[in-house]
Amino acid sequence: MSATIKDIAKAVGVNPSTVSRVINGTASISEETREKINQAMKELDYHPNSLARSLVNGSTFTIGLVIDAGNKDAFSNAFFIQSVIAIETAAQTKGYSVLITNHSLSDSNNIKTLVQERKVDGIILPVQCMTDELICLMTANKFPFVVMGEPQLKKEEIFWVDVDNEQGSRQAVDCLIRSAYRRPMLLVEDKKTIFESKRIKGFERECEAKGIQSPSVHAFSEERIDEFLNEILEGKRDTDSFICSNNIIAYKVLKALKAKKLDVPRQIGVITFDNYPLAEYMEPALSVVDVDTYKMGETAAELLLKAISGKEKKAKSQLIEAKIIERDSTRLKQK
Amino acid sequence: MSATIKDIAKAVGVNPSTVSRVINGTASISEETREKINQAMKELDYHPNSLARSLVNGSTFTIGLVIDAGNKDAFSNAFFIQSVIAIETAAQTKGYSVLITNHSLSDSNNIKTLVQERKVDGIILPVQCMTDELICLMTANKFPFVVMGEPQLKKEEIFWVDVDNEQGSRQAVDCLIRSAYRRPMLLVEDKKTIFESKRIKGFERECEAKGIQSPSVHAFSEERIDEFLNEILEGKRDTDSFICSNNIIAYKVLKALKAKKLDVPRQIGVITFDNYPLAEYMEPALSVVDVDTYKMGETAAELLLKAISGKEKKAKSQLIEAKIIERDSTRLKQK
DNA sequence: ATAAGCAATGCAAACGTTTGCATTGCTAAA
DNA sequence: TTTAGCAATGCAAACGTTTGCATTGCTTAT
Numbered sequence: 001m002s003a004t005i006k007d008i009a010k011a012v013g014v015n016p017s018t019v020s021r022v023i024n025g026t027a028s029i030s031e032e033t034r035e036k037i038n039q040a041m042k043e044l045d046y047h048p049n050s051l052a053r054s055l056v057n058g059s060t061f062t063i064g065l066v067i068d069a070g071n072k073d074a075f076s077n078a079f080f081i082q083s084v085i086a087i088e089t090a091a092q093t094k095g096y097s098v099l100i101t102n103h104s105l106s107d108s109n110n111i112k113t114l115v116q117e118r119k120v121d122g123i124i125l126p127v128q129c130m131t132d133e134l135i136c137l138m139t140a141n142k143f144p145f146v147v148m149g150e151p152q153l154k155k156e157e158i159f160w161v162d163v164d165n166e167q168g169s170r171q172a173v174d175c176l177i178r179s180a181y182r183r184p185m186l187l188v189e190d191k192k193t194i195f196e197s198k199r200i201k202g203f204e205r206e207c208e209a210k211g212i213q214s215p216s217v218h219a220f221s222e223e224r225i226d227e228f229l230n231e232i233l234e235g236k237r238d239t240d241s242f243i244c245s246n247n248i249i250a251y252k253v254l255k256a257l258k259a260k261k262l263d264v265p266r267q268i269g270v271i272t273f274d275n276y277p278l279a280e281y282m283e284p285a286l287s288v289v290d291v292d293t294y295k296m297g298e299t300a301a302e303l304l305l306k307a308i309s310g311k312e313k314k315a316k317s318q319l320i321e322a323k324i325i326e327r328d329s330t331r332l333k334q335k
Numbered sequence: 336m337s338a339t340i341k342d343i344a345k346a347v348g349v350n351p352s353t354v355s356r357v358i359n360g361t362a363s364i365s366e367e368t369r370e371k372i373n374q375a376m377k378e379l380d381y382h383p384n385s386l387a388r389s390l391v392n393g394s395t396f397t398i399g400l401v402i403d404a405g406n407k408d409a410f411s412n413a414f415f416i417q418s419v420i421a422i423e424t425a426a427q428t429k430g431y432s433v434l435i436t437n438h439s440l441s442d443s444n445n446i447k448t449l450v451q452e453r454k455v456d457g458i459i460l461p462v463q464c465m466t467d468e469l470i471c472l473m474t475a476n477k478f479p480f481v482v483m484g485e486p487q488l489k490k491e492e493i494f495w496v497d498v499d500n501e502q503g504s505r506q507a508v509d510c511l512i513r514s515a516y517r518r519p520m521l522l523v524e525d526k527k528t529i530f531e532s533k534r535i536k537g538f539e540r541e542c543e544a545k546g547i548q549s550p551s552v553h554a555f556s557e558e559r560i561d562e563f564l565n566e567i568l569e570g571k572r573d574t575d576s577f578i579c580s581n582n583i584i585a586y587k588v589l590k591a592l593k594a595k596k597l598d599v600p601r602q603i604g605v606i607t608f609d610n611y612p613l614a615e616y617m618e619p620a621l622s623v624v625d626v627d628t629y630k631m632g633e634t635a636a637e638l639l640l641k642a643i644s645g646k647e648k649k650a651k652s653q654l655i656e657a658k659i660i661e662r663d664s665t666r667l668k669q670k
Numbered sequence: 671a672t673a674a675g676c677a678a679t680g681c682a683a684a685c686g687t688t689t690g691c692a693t694t695g696c697t698a699a700a
Numbered sequence: 701t702t703t704a705g706c707a708a709t710g711c712a713a714a715c716g717t718t719t720g721c722a723t724t725g726c727t728t729a730t
Contacts, residue, residue: 004687018708018709047451052688056686056687116337117384118382352681356718384715
């Protein structure tokens with residue numbers, strides 16, 4: 001059994017409340033007793049019981065982090081862990097702990113329980129775990145939460161953090177143009193998701209800014225890419241570079257290019273979203289639009305903590321800047 | 336403010352203790368009052384306050400999970416997240432929550448705090464986060480913990496879970512031999528780490544079992560691999576397949592093989608540890624020794640929960656079987 | 671008919687804190 | 701010299717549970 005505040009009080013000969021006040025610095029205490037109490041705490045190896053503390057002051061000093069267990073995509077998970085670390089670090093510096101909980105679409109009870117049993121003071125959850133029911137529950141209870149990823153609905157009313165996909169996309173175009181490519185094509189997975197639509201928007205805007213007419217955006221498919229490459233080889237299409245919306249696409253594009261014996265970067269440039277670890281080991285080393293997932297987690301945590309403390313009343317969103325990491329796959333022009 | 340046990344008691348007209356007993360099923364209660372209480376709990380949307388509960392019965396129903404924040408290796412992190420999900424799932428089914436905490440070698444205070452403030456009933460930690468000081472602290476406090484990865488020291492006295500590296504290595508050899516390769520070479524990163532030594536052991540044993548004389552194990556380096564390939568081409572060395580101890584090695588080997596125009600799998604077979612997501616998109620698709628990281632997490636959690644409940648007194652270790660996923664890079668013989 | 675036993679429930683303390691409201695001296699202003 | 705004010709501390713209630721020890725009434729064996 002570890003020492004309690006009462007043990008300290010007894011040892012020093014004061015009231016437990018005095019000890020509490022020393023610990024929390026919540027009232028003026030004479031230098032003398034403060035000394036003695038601190039001494040006693042060290043000697044008895046005292047550590048405050050966080051449960052008791054939470055019980056009385058109504059907050060747990062813990063935030064919940066929802067993990068999308070349904071997401072078997074090891075790619076996004078690899079990024080995610082950096083966010084997790086960042087969240088924990090940010091939380092810790094403010095004295096908060098992080099409780100995790102899985103979430104699968106079939107069952108959002110975990111999250112509900114978290115909110116209802118008041119085990120945490122607020123939660124961070126990925127956008128794909130957000131349901132209307134959940135939003136209602138949380139807003140009704142004035143329960144603070146931050147969404148990772150831009151929500152489709154009610155985005156004005158909730159806190160969220162996301163990568164600046166539009167800016168990232170513009171950067172990618174800019175990178176290609178600076179390397180003397182003239183006509184990039186954007187390859188996406190699914191035009192309807194919100195992040196893809198942002199990337200498309202950014203792509204089109206930057207193309208326009210660079211004076212490229214009718215920029216071409218396509219949903220990726222292996223047959224389609226073969227077609228494109230044939231057209232390029234036959235001179236019917238003047239695409240000279242690809243921006244891939246994720247690593248798998250990039251990998252398949254690279255494969256198709258090799259099969260057609262098109263040289264990267266000399267004939268065709270390739271840049272991709274998602275700075276996946278293997279990208280730099282590829283042949284050629286892939287240029288990427290890199291997202292600082294650490295910063296994303298950190299920002300989410302900071303936002304949540306502000307919301308919890310009440311410093312940030314109005315819903316707020318933040319975009320994390322994307323950066324280009326130039327590697328071999330876009331080095332048309334030697335510098 | 337949410338409803339408390341007292342509110343329920345008042346609503347039904349019984350003592351709080353009766354409500355508590357209904358909730359916990361800890362005494363015989365008349366059918367009638369049980370009904371009424373359950374009814375009232377639903378109507379008032381009652382959820383027990385876990386803090387108060389923990390305070391009185393001395394356990395938090397929470398386990399701690401240590402994340403190695405120092406580990407920038409996105410590769411291992413990608414695997415790790417599966418373990419995290421497994422741990423949370425296993426914990427949850429037993430009514431436990433999971434609290435995470437970062438750990439960097441520079442500062443093991445996080446873990447110490449976790450133990451000392453009794454925020455959790457036990458912890459799971461990666462082997463690289465284990466220090467002697469920590470072990471002492473935890474064993475002195477009879478604080479249950481499970482290590483992920485085989486420890487070097489005191490392994491008889493502590494709970495741990497690891498991949499069966501020896502068996503995985505044997506499987507890899509077996510896979511190659513079954514595919515009609517005759518002389519595999521094992522390429523490792525660092526012969527001294529415990530898991531590498533297990534792999535070496537398994538490799539040597541299985542080679543012996545297959546009648547392969549003086550099996551060759553080497554620390555990987557890019558120059559070295561080039562040498563080997565030259566020797567193979569010149570007929571001075573009869574290695575016909577490689578077992579790589581991780582993905583990066585595999586990737587570099589593949590690259591070197593391509594540069595020398597050696598055909599995989601026809602001239603040389605390649606199999607690697609770590610089933611990294613891109614492996615199946617490689618050219619050729621890489622055969623791998625796959626580890627069920629989900630199961631590893633699950634096992635760790637189950638072990639910890641047993642230790643916490645006192646069902647498992649004596650330290651115990653468990654090895655998770657590795658499985659071969661055969662893809663193109665080892666298909667010498669068509670089936 | 672009586673005692674013993676048991677089912678159903680109440681009472682109150684306990685878990686380890688925090689905190690509003692005293693209380694006690696003491697200092698400084700009037 | 702009185703009084704207001706303040707620094708330093710004590711007292712006890714409160715946070716929401718659980719649980720050992722009553723208590724009450726009823727059943728059943730003697």
